[in-house]
Amino acid sequence: MIRSTLPHLPLRALACAAMASVVLAGCVNLAPAYEAPASPMPAALPSAGVASATPLDIGWRDFFVDKQLQGVIELALANNRDLRVAALNIERAHAQYGIARADLFPTVNAAAGGTRSRTPGSLSTSGESRIASQYSANLGMTAYELDLFGRVRNLGESALQSYFQTEETQRSTQISLVASVATAWLQLAADEQRLQLARSTLESQRKSFELVQRSHALGAQSGLALAQSQSTVDAARADAAAFDSQVEQDRNALALLVGATPPAELLPTAATTADVAQLLVPPAGLSSSVLQQRPDVRAAEHALRASNADIGAARAAFFPRIALTASAGTASSTLSGLFTGGSKAWSFAPSISVPIFDGGANRANLQVAQAQQKIQLATYEKAVQTAFREVADALAERRTLAERLDAQRSLRGATSRSFELSQSLFKSGAANYLDVLDAQRSDYAAQQTLIGLQLTEQTNRLTIYKALGGGWKETASTDAQRGT
Template identity: 45%
Template sequence: MFRLSIISLSFLLAGCLSLDPHYQRPAAPVPAVWPAQGTPPAATTVLADWQHIMTDSRLNAVVAKALTSNRDLQEAIADIEAAKALYGEQRASLFPTVDAELTQTRSRTQDAGVSSSATADGAVSSFEIDLFGRNRSLSTAAKETWLASESTAQNTRLTLIAETSTAWITLAADNSNLKLAQDTQKSAADSLRITQLRQKEGVASGPDVSESMAVYQSARASVASYQTLVAQDINALNLLVGETVPQNLLPGTLEDLSPKAIALVPAGVSSSVLLRRPDVQEAEHNLKSANADIGAARANFFPTLSLTASAGVGSSSLSNLFSHGANVWSFAPSLTLPLFTGGSNTAQLRYAEAEKKGLIAAYEKSIQSAFKDVANALARRATLSEQLDAQQQYVAASQRSYDLARRSYETGAGDYLTVLTDQRSLWSAQVDLIALQQTDFENRITLWQSLGGGVK
């Protein structure tokens, strides 16, 4: 009888209804192509994973360490495990809990004397048959919450890779600025020494020496400033990685890096690729969870059927329980119909529906934000190469102008003010070039991240 009851329950469970609204993914509220892309491509390009983007072996090793040791990522992974456990707990409500029990009772009365009884049975205690899919909807909601936490962790991973790479490039840029400041300080020291000698010879004036001293001290202050920034950059990188980065994995200057140290991802993709970004997937899983919550709220308006049942054997003595025991069973279904809840069920349903509307808006906004990220990165990419080339030509021209002014001054044909002006212009142009080179690398990282990283 007990086995037949379990079989019957299985059929009942198989026939449960679902009151979840039909889920349909909202249309992406963005154009099919990026503003700077032109005609849409014939097919979606597969983007390379981070190992193929961060091609410098040192940077590759640093990112790998960060993915192992970063505490934020470890916390996100723990959140996945917790959400998965909650899903398993909620899903357990879809199945009956079966307990086995063995009891023996011995008693004495004045009339009957000493008597004993023993029973052994299996029981289902207060199992709710999910006729209208309430528990199934709650289980679906918990599953989507778990999947959303996985997407959160993937987004944390993607952000960590981008931030670690950016911090590594920032350190390289500040190393370049430090070297430039040191070279400028050395050059200014030479100029100051020559100017002081020329003053003793009566060729240079006091203002020339003062101006030369000002350039030297300015360069000296910049050296100290960039030394601080380099130390702080290393501290920031160590925090991201979660451990001290070995010296051999730290970058030198930007000039020492290969132009392809960070590869440029192919951008010829449809905007539909954004649907696979982790943050967009997280928003959609949250939306699906809210959709299932509506089904659970709807089921609250319908009756619930609970079952308590048991089957086993009973005997007057424990020794005869499994040989001469008599069959015993009980079956106690219970039907509950909600008649008056003070508006609680209606309020829960309205709340679930309002939550879904809000999450639809959040999902659509996540796509729009992702589209903006890519469009901005592409817009910067479109002019960056030309700007870099122009800045390099400007630095070369400034270098020539400074060299000519210095030679002219040293031969007595020019004035020292022109030398100082050209020197400051050259220094400023070189600083701007380093900033542009840093922007070029960071733009490659941003473009890869905003497209969702290694899309498979």
């Protein structure tokens, strides 16, 4: 500890010393120079068509064209608890960055106080009791660290990158939420269609059973045909009950994602068959670097930058720390003389701490920081690779969807005609009832498969949009006005 006894250090000089210490702080940065990692994926994305715009530039309001679905997504963005937690995490990270950044500046406090004491004569050198008073008022800073080796600055940079990471994580959470709500909404629409199909099939089978039952009573149909007809009715009943239950579960899942029960007018119905989202696929030769703009990839890069700064802070721990404590003000034995001439008082107490032996703690902390940086690098590369695979998988499915849908529609038409012909032949006595049942089952299965493929086609559009980083902006025009 070094204490100066230079007389009459004025407040202005103290302020100048504090400003000089701020300027001198952060002269050296021991963090390794950051270099963007090399891309661990092909230079171009697979192509499955021609896109009119990059999904990153299209807000979810422009992507989803169905007004009912837009309304449900709006409710989810306002009420979903996961998104609310993500937003609160941003506030916390911003506050933590503010705390770390504050360490770059000295903390100046104002203090005033007074003491009054009596010393008995038995303890006084004069043998007489004595009453002493002391009053003071001053400004001072305590243990302000001169950041000569960048320790505090790197800790602040780490906190800043963590804040940016939290922002990107919130955007990624919003993308996932929008995609999950849309998927749940589409699933509900598909199951509504399946339920309607099951109910209409049940009604048709009941009518057929009644006809077979009357024919059996007249001796025109065997007991086998009656039993077979009864089995189709029971199977249709089971399917209708199962899809009825599934629809209720879909509604519950959607309500959980939304954070509230969506109004009935925003829910899909069995008649919801039109395209609810645009078709966006990357143009041929689109650079895979666009995936680096995905919020989850950006979050991983900010985490990598933060770990880079942590290495700098860990390296700085090997070097001396210089801290300044100083104050300037007035002091007097009487309250009335506190601000009179000759009452100025000051103190200046710089200190230096030099690491000599710590049992290897500093070296271990540096090794931890370096290992964490390697972990974050691998995490970043994995995020990029995952993003590329998600796009590639979605586009691979996209290439065959049109053909699969066309084939399934053709198959459905064929099974429908087969069912109609088998009914006509059965009524004319040219076919048995088993042929009718087989044709009916084939037609029913073809319709169910077609509904599933239509759902797959819609969710594939959504998957491509999400995989390319769309989904967190509201509208392209709104973001352009905000300058983002």
